[in-house]
Amino acid sequence: MERINDVPASVIDAFQLMWGNFPEPVSLVHKSRNVVAVNKWHQKAGYLTPGMNCAKLGAPGSHKGCLGNKALASGEATYSYNEKPDGTGVTAFWIPLDGYPELFVHFGVGISLNYKTGEPTDFLKNKMQDAAQAKDPNNA
Numbered sequence: 001m002e003r004i005n006d007v008p009a010s011v012i013d014a015f016q017l018m019w020g021n022f023p024e025p026v027s028l029v030h031k032s033r034n035v036v037a038v039n040k041w042h043q044k045a046g047y048l049t050p051g052m053n054c055a056k057l058g059a060p061g062s063h064k065g066c067l068g069n070k071a072l073a074s075g076e077a078t079y080s081y082n083e084k085p086d087g088t089g090v091t092a093f094w095i096p097l098d099g100y101p102e103l104f105v106h107f108g109v110g111i112s113l114n115y116k117t118g119e120p121t122d123f124l125k126n127k128m129q130d131a132a133q134a135k136d137p138n139n140a
Contacts, residue, residue, distance in 0.1 A: 004037075004050055005030040011100060012037045019105065026107040029054055031072055036103065041112065054106075067094045071104050088114050088121070 003009070012028065019026040019039045027048060028037040033055040035048060042048050048057060055063050067078040071094035083089040090110040097103045109115075112124040 005032065005034055005102070007036045007100075007103065011097070011103070015039075015105070019107070022107065023113065024107055024109055024111050026105060027054065029068065029104055029106050031068070031102045031104075033068070065092075067092075068104055068106065070094070071096045072101065075101070088116065 007028075007030070015028045015037050016039070019028075022039055023041065025041045025045065025048070026039040027035050027042060030036055033053045035050050035052050035054050037050055038048055048054060055066070065080055065082070067080060071078045075096055075098075077093060077095040079091055079093045081089055081091045088110060090108045092108040093106065095105045097105065110121070112121055113119070114121055
């Protein structure tokens, strides 16, 4: 396993133990925004992988609401809620790790599932379609 930002393997193992099966994308992020580890959801989707800089993912400005620095500076969990046009929303969390002031866990609830209906969100449907096309480009 590649070590990113010299994070001990025991920290990555603990992250996987706690977040590996969470039904939303979860990442362990260094203050540099290098992704240290991702849960199984991210591993399946494949759009965020260890070693990537998460701040460079997506459109410019898409991370202007990032509260990672606030969480690291305060040592306390932070969150934001963003309502989507369909009336559902995503609550995003940034949670610093005690004893590791340069690391935080980041995830959002409501990214992959509409918890009111139990249906996959459009985001998840698009990621699943992208993954299927990447595996078999002839089925595009």
